[in-house]
Amino acid sequence: DAGITQSPRHKVTETGTPVTLRCHQTENHRYMYWYRQDPGHGLRLIHYSYGVKDTDKGEVSDGYSVSRSKTEDFLLTLESATSSQTSVYFCAISESGGTGDKPQHFGDGTRLSIL
Amino acid sequence: KQEVTQIPAALSVPEGENLVLNCSFTDSAIYNLQWFRQDPGKGLTSLLLIQSSQREQTSGRLNASLDKSSGRSTLYIAASQPGDSATYLCAALNYGQNFVFGPGTRLSVLP
Numbered sequence: 001d002a003g004i005t006q007s008p009r010h011k012v013t014e015t016g017t018p019v020t021l022r023c024h025q026t027e028n029h030r031y032m033y034w035y036r037q038d039p040g041h042g043l044r045l046i047h048y049s050y051g052v053k054d055t056d057k058g059e060v061s062d063g064y065s066v067s068r069s070k071t072e073d074f075l076l077t078l079e080s081a082t083s084s085q086t087s088v089y090f091c092a093i094s095e096s097g098g099t100g101d102k103p104q105h106f107g108d109g110t111r112l113s114i115l
Numbered sequence: 116k117q118e119v120t121q122i123p124a125a126l127s128v129p130e131g132e133n134l135v136l137n138c139s140f141t142d143s144a145i146y147n148l149q150w151f152r153q154d155p156g157k158g159l160t161s162l163l164l165i166q167s168s169q170r171e172q173t174s175g176r177l178n179a180s181l182d183k184s185s186g187r188s189t190l191y192i193a194a195s196q197p198g199d200s201a202t203y204l205c206a207a208l209n210y211g212q213n214f215v216f217g218p219g220t221r222l223s224v225l226p
Contacts (some may be wrong), residue, residue: 004158034211042204042216042217042219043159043204043206043216044216045214048213057153058213074192085152090158090159092159096215098146098208098209098210098211098212098213101146101147101164101166102164103149103161103164104149104159104161104206104214105161106151106158106159106160106161107158108157108158109156109158
């Protein structure tokens with residue numbers, strides 16, 4: 001299994017509070033991704049990174065920010081959480097991103113509930 | 116914009132049966148297509164990745180095929196087992212883009 005660790009695995013918080021999710025990899029892969037998975041919507045890309053300090057928006061980026069100060073860590077921040085951001089969040093990594101032939105590998109997810 | 120669909124949404128089969136899961140995509144200019152399985156409460160596990168230059172890939176009892184002209188990929192599971200019960204997702208990648216995921220097919224293999 002790819003070495004991907006997401007933390008926390010579960011979190012319950014209140015509307016309006018800031019939340020940071022962490023993804024840590026031991027594979028030294030260049031590309032990292034944050035997805036959310038919701039019933040009826042499937043997996044949707046929030047943000048991705050193609051290198052240290054290099055990030056870009058995905059399909060559903062509003063209300064989220066990311067940072068990548070080291071190859072191994074990719075942080076997802078909800079500046080002011082809303083109930084619509086209740087979801088399961090997955091981190092993924094890849095060696096080659098959208099221009100290569102390497103697969104994506106996923107972490108086990110963070111289940112986030114915003115009350 | 117690439118769109119990926121998977122039919123059926125759910126499938127239930129008796130143990131030992133061979134089965135086919137379908138994945139359709141709207142933009143045939145894909146770079147590669149990846150199949151995953153997801154167990155309840157878990158992340159996605161990569162099963163097979165087919166590059167656009169390939170027609171199929173095999174891993175054990177799994178065989179995935181790709182037909183770009185028809186916008187379809189199929190995942191064939193031979194001699195299904197209860198342990199194969201999971202949700203199977205496909206994801207299409209266009210060059211320079213990001214993976215677009217299908218909604219998945221939930222498979223139940225009954226003992």
